[in-house]
Amino acid sequence: MQIDLRTVSIQAQRQTFDHLKRRFGDKPASRYQEASYDIQGAENLHYRPTWDPDQLIYDASITRIVMEDWYALKDPRQFFYNNYTLARARQQETTEANFTFVESRGLAEMLPEELKQIALKLLVPLRHAAWGANMHNAFISGYGYAAIFTQPCMFHAMDNLGIAQYLSRLGLLLGDQEALTAGKEAWLDEETWQPLRRYVEDCLVLRDPFELYVAQNIALDGLLYPMVYERLVDGYLSSKGASAVAMLCQFMSDWFDETRKWTDAVVKVAAAESDANRGILQEWTAKWSSRAAEVLLPIARQAAGSDGEEMLNEEVTAFKARLKKIGVEI
Amino acid sequence: MSTVFIALQANEDTRPIIDAIVQDNPSAIVNREPAMVKIDVPDRMVIRRETIEEHIGRDYDLQELQINLITLSGHVDEDEDSFTLCWNS
Numbered sequence: 341m342q343i344d345l346r347t348v349s350i351q352a353q354r355q356t357f358d359h360l361k362r363r364f365g366d367k368p369a370s371r372y373q374e375a376s377y378d379i380q381g382a383e384n385l386h387y388r389p390t391w392d393p394d395q396l397i398y399d400a401s402i403t404r405i406v407m408e409d410w411y412a413l414k415d416p417r418q419f420f421y422n423n424y425t426l427a428r429a430r431q432q433e434t435t436e437a438n439f440t441f442v443e444s445r446g447l448a449e450m451l452p453e454e455l456k457q458i459a460l461k462l463l464v465p466l467r468h469a470a471w472g473a474n475m476h477n478a479f480i481s482g483y484g485y486a487a488i489f490t491q492p493c494m495f496h497a498m499d500n501l502g503i504a505q506y507l508s509r510l511g512l513l514l515g516d517q518e519a520l521t522a523g524k525e526a527w528l529d530e531e532t533w534q535p536l537r538r539y540v541e542d543c544l545v546l547r548d549p550f551e552l553y554v555a556q557n558i559a560l561d562g563l564l565y566p567m568v569y570e571r572l573v574d575g576y577l578s579s580k581g582a583s584a585v586a587m588l589c590q591f592m593s594d595w596f597d598e599t600r601k602w603t604d605a606v607v608k609v610a611a612a613e614s615d616a617n618r619g620i621l622q623e624w625t626a627k628w629s630s631r632a633a634e635v636l637l638p639i640a641r642q643a644a645g646s647d648g649e650e651m652l653n654e655e656v657t658a659f660k661a662r663l664k665k666i667g668v669e670i
Numbered sequence: 671m672s673t674v675f676i677a678l679q680a681n682e683d684t685r686p687i688i689d690a691i692v693q694d695n696p697s698a699i700v701n702r703e704p705a706m707v708k709i710d711v712p713d714r715m716v717i718r719r720e721t722i723e724e725h726i727g728r729d730y731d732l733q734e735l736q737i738n739l740i741t742l743s744g745h746v747d748e749d750e751d752s753f754t755l756c757w758n759s
Binding site for chain 1: 682685686703704726727728
């Protein structure tokens with residue numbers, strides 16, 4: 341008896357879901373596409389929410405930004421639950437290793453007292469600002485439109501919570517419980533922090549999710565992260581001998597570089613959609629970024645004196661160049 | 671005219687790579703086999719790091735290609751930015 345072996349190729353009946361076929365044609369879809377496109381309910385939502393009958397459950401008109409297709413706001417990192425959690429788990433391991441390294445080698449005790457105080461005064465109050473960023477992104481996620489836009493906002497919210505926790509751990513490591521108490525007091529009462537606190541609290545009452553996105557993720561983060569983490573921590577403090585602090589803040593610098601790709605892409609697409617959108621975005625970015633620069637000034641000054649002021653001016657110029665690249669000139 | 675080809679495993683990692691190859695080589699013919707994708711291009715195929723990075727949204731090292739590579743034909747010319755297959759003639 342003779343047996344012939346042959347390969348039989350079985351064509352799948354469907355390559356992907358129908359709604360993805362309508363968008364991208366009949367070909368295998370990526371996991372990101374399956375997990376993000378047209379996921380949010382858009383039709384047959386019969387009732388208005390009892391908690392706010394003026395709006396629909398998913399309402400594109402809460403924001404002044406108008407998009408023909410909200411699903412154009414894709415995330416270039418293509419994060420959905422699975423690969424987002426994997427990416428962050430890897431970063432968590434790195435951060436954990438950095439903390440262990442600093443603790444086990446006693447690097448925290450070796451820091452000159454003066455630098456340690458600068459680092460604590462600069463970083464610990466920021467955990468309250470990071471918590472604010474968490475609230476804001478959760479709000480955008482709740483009131484924004486289209487899963488492709490709200491999904492990464494939720495990730496962003498969780499990231500900010502993580503950053504707040506890392507800052508708390510840094511405070512505990514360098515200055516114990518007292519550092520956190522002092523940080524909170526500074527956030528509540530000190531002159532230096534009141535403008536930033538006011539900024540964060542004003543954002544808490546914004547009702548336009550896209551304006552909040554610009555105020556928090558573009559304007560404030562766009563100046564705060566390069567200023568505090570790149571300039572002051574990685575540059576100024578490290579050059580004076582506090583590179584241990586830079587090690588503990590590695591996640592924040594990496595995270596900002598990564599998320600910037602996404603925030604840039606969102607604004608770029610929204611601005612390119614229409615001149616009306618571009619105008620609104622210009623108005624918002626101009627308003628919030630000039631305010632962000634103002635509120636960061638006392639913080640930069642406290643950490644690095646007149647050098648800090650100069651650094652901030654350079655960062656503002658760099659920020660304007662970055663916005664120009666994505667089509668928003670201020 | 672001679673043809674060069676590359677065969678990659680069909681999975682989540684290679685999907686954007688295949689899209690990038692098709693984008694950079696308009697004459698590419700994509701054959702989707704079970705668990706494998708074979709891409710034929712007449713004469714010359716270029717795989718560019720930049721294009722792949724655009725598709726996957728992160729930094730990419732062209733050597734990562736080897737993980738999902740099944741086979742290829744053609745002379746290989748590889749540097750950090752591109753991976754080229756052609757017949758020297």
